[in-house]
Amino acid sequence: MTSSTKAAPARRRRARRGEGERLREEVLTAARDLLAETGSEAAVSIRAVADRVGVTPPSIYLHFPDKEALLEEVCGEVFARLDAAMEAAAQGAESPFAGLRERGLAYVRFAIENPEHYRLVLMRRQDLGIGPTNLKELAAQGAFAHLVDSVRACQEIGAFVPGEDPTRVALALWAAAHGVAALLIAHPWLVGDDAEALMTRVIEATGMGIALSGRTDPVSGLQLLAALDANAD
Amino acid sequence: MTSSTKAAPARRRRARRGEGERLREEVLTAARDLLAETGSEAAVSIRAVADRVGVTPPSIYLHFPDKEALLEEVCGEVFARLDAAMEAAAQGAESPFAGLRERGLAYVRFAIENPEHYRLVLMRRQDLGIGPTNLKELAAQGAFAHLVDSVRACQEIGAFVPGEDPTRVALALWAAAHGVAALLIAHPWLVGDDAEALMTRVIEATGMGIALSGRTDPVSGLQLLAALDANAD
DNA sequence: TCGCTAACCTAACGCCGATAACTTCCGAGA
């Protein structure tokens, strides 16, 4: 549909002997650009990628076992920036709890900025992906590990009750943020321009709810709110 | 792959004169069964459905404009049961707040029981679906309308601070529940057999967080928790 | 019995992911 007049013999020059890896990089950038430009997985066909690079479809398979692997690597590149973005957002936070909130907001914003990548990685059924295959593995690396650390810090200052598995708490917080992200991506019309308000509300509410849950000491709501935004207990 | 030996001329008897609608129903049930059995959108191809019914692919188009419309109707049938399931779950609740929790749990359980239907309807980009196109429309019908009512009831008994738009609050609660559902569907390995624990934690936390947010009166945490599970203020 | 038309079917188009087998051509070794 888009300028595929078929008569596009703008062939790419064949790579020299040891430079076979060059095509691999060109394919990756072509796929990445195509996904970013169209915002649609369907637009990133092997044929479209090959055409953009100036090569025939089977050549792709010299460097990637299948389409899935190609998309996975493209998304992997994008998601590699997630951890850094979340940590940067939490940098100036006044308290661990505030850091948690900033991380959550950065997470949802990242999803909004890379909607199709997010959808490919986190909104498709993936029973046995390349990534971690259980919660413990996930908790040991990247952004989720930092999230768990952040939860632990909240427990240490008393914002969260200690004793609960920080990994499970982090999973709950992740699920809430993921809900906002997934909803915004799948149904942008639902929220309109109030995406920021929604993500703030959900993330803060879930965080405060976890802070409140399990408490048996008669802490007042105001005390709790104050404690959450303070550095000390 | 599955018994498509091609030599399956078990042709269906052509419908009589006024009974053209019969094929439509047969196509719907075939598609529904196929989706339920395989749990995969890809398995529900026009050709596979036609084959199961005992008809040729183009015949499908006599009753459905395209594949999308067929899937939409199949999912619509399933989702028609969601509202009833949520209301039934909230029936015996001791308080509006408990009703909110039961509704949320029922929602996630519904998603787990119909994962592929849920994924088709709520985890794919749908800029202009047949359904409601803005939040107000959505708030006026079905399960979401009941959720909004439930939020309003929580405001009336003082569990939630009044003044906030109940629709927005309901949206936030929905997002949190959706996060759990979407995570469980896309990455079942993450949670293992603790799905119930995760959904309970997220739903309760978000509800309590919303109950706490916006409060300026020095209500104690314990008082608040107690109030949430009581019928009266 | 005729003929209209509802209810199908046959054939085909253009797309897709993927594979087998062929060609080109660089560059190291004789």
Place this chain on the structure above:
DNA sequence: TCTCGGAAGTTATCGGCGTTAGGTTAGCGA
């Protein structure tokens, strides 16, 4: 300088997909 192995592609093709154009059959009213 010539050769020839193998890296870096190509051509041809398969089976499957959604969808469309146009032909065929059979039941029912006249």
